Amino acid sequence: MSRLSVFMVAVLGLIVASFASLDLQWSQFLSLSAMQAMGRFVAEFFPPDTQPAFLMKVGLATLETLAMSALGTLLAVVLGLTLAWPAARRHAGDWAPLRTPVRWLLNFLRSVPELVWASLMLISAGMGPFAGTLALGFHTAGVLGRLFAETMENAPAGPAEALRTQGVRPSLVFLYATVPQVLPQCLSYTLYRWENNIRAAAVMGVVGAGGLGQMLAFHMGLFHMGKTATILAAMVALVGLVDLLSNLARRALTR
Amino acid sequence: MSLSDQAQSLSQPALKDPAWLGRVGVALFMVVLLWPALVLTEFRPWQLWDARSWAVTANFLASTWPPRLDAPFLWELARETWRTVAMATAGITLGWLLAVPLTLVSTRVLSVSALSGRMAGGAWLLRQGVRGLLVVLRSVPELVWALVFVRVVGLGPTAGVLAIALTYGGMLGKVYGEILESGDTQPAESLLRNGSSRLQALLYALLPQNAAELVSYTVYRWECAVRSSVVLGFVGAGGLGQQLDSAMKMFAGGDVLTILLVFVALVALADRASAWLRETLA
């Protein structure tokens, strides 16, 4: 407990030091004119651009973003699960020899931001959405691998323990006891990462993978506020859709 | 059908799994959905084995060695690292302050009215409203938020920190809620049923089970904030992300490697902290 308090104090210290060293300008933020300025900026977004031709373009870009993020996430799930398994200490007596190296690999995969993965993939896969998909896949694999591994370590041990004492192979213990327990959490992490990837596909504009991201950067940079609003609406709708999906899936699993 | 009839039909040799058809259907549906995604993303993995692209990749990777280690660069990197860490910490702290109340409002297990199976109308509306707010907060990219704030607070870290706070508030709010809901909810329900309040149920039933998960997710998010400091550069707040971005654009391999090493070190540090916290809280 005392070690925990030391840690808490350290965290508090870090927070205080951060705020102190940054010299943030709250005073400006709280004035009335500030609110007005923000309000004016937000007001510029209206009305959104709803010309059919532009809507078509946004629709296409939405599909491309959806495809890129979904496929990237799928790749990440496959890779992440494969890596999470050796990276988790599944029970108290688990020797888990690969744990440390695999964790380092996962750390590395996610230390490299999507953008850098994108530039790397771009070199090897050429310009286009495929590079973006791979980039999302690699980075997200590192993230999901770690989150999955921790979820597995956190799951109540009872069911797995019961099968293990029966001499069931680890991979099957995983299927029959761990999966049903961790499925909702893993699914929610996956869907949530998918959501994240929809946003991250925004940076993929640089690699010439179009999608909403590139359109957003383009129109936002040119202050086409109406168009930007339409694109933002499409992004909110996409994320909302995935959120809904995630909710339904969880409901179906946990009810 | 009487119970014994049912038993009769069940004990017949041709026992059928009622869920099987549905599962096959869902699997097929997934495959059908996958196809257009493969087309749209121009999924052609064999391109990767093309000799020319191998050569280019190898070239770039070779150019990253040796990492750039001259003193001024390292010194600047150290300064940028602290700035990044400070901004990430400040952003996460504000985001956390935003997320916690929203989580409390939107978590279903903590809903008193949901105890009876269905949530009451008002509570349901409020919950949907908060969830919608969380969706908007996290689906609008940091850049857009940053531009909103630049108008008010000018160039510098404030706009970036606020942008991070809003997006990450949206993310934390959602994920906290899902973590709380996906564990064993019995203890919390039991407390609520006996008349405890929401906060009491959170403290006495949900936190002991989920503290480790919540903490490690928060640490992970901090790590993400460090990485996403590239957006901070947009509004003139500097940061490691921006350095990496420009080094990458310039194909300055040595710089890229050094900065990546810093990232790996920060991430490993966060990982250690998270692992340690999990052990301590478990």
Added chain:
Amino acid sequence: QQVLRVTAIPDEAPTELARKAAPLVKYLETKLGVKVEYTPVTDYAASVEALVNKKVDMAWFGGFTFVQASVRSGGKVIPLVQREEDEKFRSVFITADPAIQSLADLKGKDVSFGSQSSTSGHLMPRSFLLQAKVDPDKDFHRVAYSGAHDATIAAVVSGKVQAGALNISVWDKFVADKKVDTTKVRAFYTTPAYFDYNWTVHADMPQALRDKITQAFLALSRDTAEGKEILELQRATRFVPTKADNYKGIEAAARSAGLL
């Protein structure tokens, strides 16, 4: 003490921009007697928003960004000075592909611009492409926005894209410094001249200060050591006064290209 807040559009790597700005900042501080604060940003729009909302006092803009600022502020920004070179600025198209000899050859290729808000890296090249009956949105295989001129060179050199369009002064500098292998990468088209970069302030700045700033820039000359250093870093022979009307052409080009 009064502070003059300054920023610049990120048409080059931020570290490079900061290096270029340092002696100029020092010079302005001594000349104006105020503290000058330079903030590098990496987003064009952020610099525009900052000046329009008077969160900075002075900004280094491209022609197109100036037009954007002017439109967004309702004409409440004033261009003070520009480099002599900016009166007849040009862009170049570069490639590493021997088959590409003219703008028409670019059809079906991957092409990189700089930032979408860049004048010399996007607006004018696009405008001249359109004049040459090449529509980037339809005729190119893929359009990328590298974000900055030097990044465009890097993208072409690495083979990421087959061609790129950028600011001629950056290209000349890269060639002069031998930072690029001209046997592999070459410029195959240079655009006609147009007005570009300038230093812009917001209209609420007192006339006296505006004049002082203008004078300080105009006084820079290659004869003094300090002036030489600054002008070389800025890739300028000297600074000359400018006015908003100079950028009408850019505005028209932007409107016809559908960017404004």
Added chain:
Amino acid sequence: MNLLLEEVAARHPAASSQLPPALGPVSLRVAAGEQLAIIGPSGAGKTTLLQVLACCLPPVAGHFQVSEVAPWRLSRRALHRLRASLFLAPQTPPLPPRQRVVTTVLAGRLPGMTWWASVRQWIKPAALPEAHGALARFGVADKLFHRVDRLSGGERQRVGLARALVSPARLWLVDEPLSALDPTRARQVLDALQLAARERGCTLVASLHQVDLALSCFPRIVGLRDGRVMFDAPATNVTPDMLAALYAQHEHELHPGTAAPADEPATPASPAVVAMTCR
């Protein structure tokens, strides 16, 4: 607190709608301060009935009242206030792992506490004597500072019950409180529970599988089967025949005729032997 059920039926939200409701129409009247045992075969609906009484599961039909008010007609606030006077101890004690016994027990006091007091108690348990006293009544006082997931099955169960003793509730609904206990401790726990309920004037409704204990300790027995009340009688009027009929096995349970005694018509565990009387 008194209870009134008239033709109440209840169904689990997740149950398939083709099945009959888990709790068929049930009518029951419990006076304040009464002590009542519910017995019946596995799957009879005992847990479901207790959930209805605890206002967890809204009835799908019938009329249900707790101390003169119909809880499901109340506003949400009022219902929640009402809940503070009910205590349901589920069949498997819902104790969060990693929590200490003292915190778990003191969680029973929450309904009456202010916000601040509960945060303070969470950080540093107050009212230790109270928690200790409650545990001591059940003979597990020595586990006060242990972690919940390091207790034996019977210890866990008793810790779960100790919550009832510290709670401000006036109606205790305990679901199979003795399932993990040996005969002596079962008797002791039941005695402690009944005594505490009498001391405070609480109504006590318990579901039990130990027929002999139910008959010897509870004045009134309700027999539940297939969601219906088969009998509701003073303990002294319950005959072995009634018990035999209550626990008799369904044909579908016996069907495969392997080990099940298909020929013998279900022998209940000698409930007639009321060797021990309750103090």
Added chain:
Amino acid sequence: MNLLLEEVAARHPAASSQLPPALGPVSLRVAAGEQLAIIGPSGAGKTTLLQVLACCLPPVAGHFQVSEVAPWRLSRRALHRLRASLFLAPQTPPLPPRQRVVTTVLAGRLPGMTWWASVRQWIKPAALPEAHGALARFGVADKLFHRVDRLSGGERQRVGLARALVSPARLWLVDEPLSALDPTRARQVLDALQLAARERGCTLVASLHQVDLALSCFPRIVGLRDGRVMFDAPATNVTPDMLAALYAQHEHELHPGTAAPADEPATPASPAVVAMTCR
């Protein structure tokens, strides 16, 4: 399979080292095919003993053998193979929520299956008749396709036991298999379990709180208290005095002198009445 324990002691890894080991030195010898009941007060160490027998918990002292081999001296592979012939049914059935009964039951067959077959079975349950048969023996065949977390307490417990019937194990260790069952179903389940064990020549070790059932159905009874064997005798030799001593309460349990019968020396639940004999 036979078992041999000589002065074996065991301690839970998380237990504080100041406490005595949960299982004090115990010596025990069980022949292949024998059926044995372990009884004792709550916290006596029954569960701990079963865990040691199931090779979950390595003993901290003494000598332990399962069918002539010392499991903790085996290589990991061999230990793993040995485990396939053991089956431990824990006190609270460890059934993953959201799983269907059929999958849960068939998980018992895994030790004997190839990897591929088990993955196939995970996707689409095969061997339905086998699962159905196992459930039918315990009277819960109609729950085959239900979800585990939607069962009543007693149904869950029986589903957990049905796993034993489909498993290839030769040693069944069942921890309080009857705790959530009514007398009739308890008897039926015990009969089914004992019959199945006899049919297959399995050794059966069960911990029980139902003293009467233990005495009437098991030929041999081991009384455990405070981690030590108090008696190990044929059921017919167990006297009420022995039982009274076994279940007598510790002074610390009685201490606060509230409801506990401090004067009366613990009356066990009439174990002498062996009204029903086991078939």
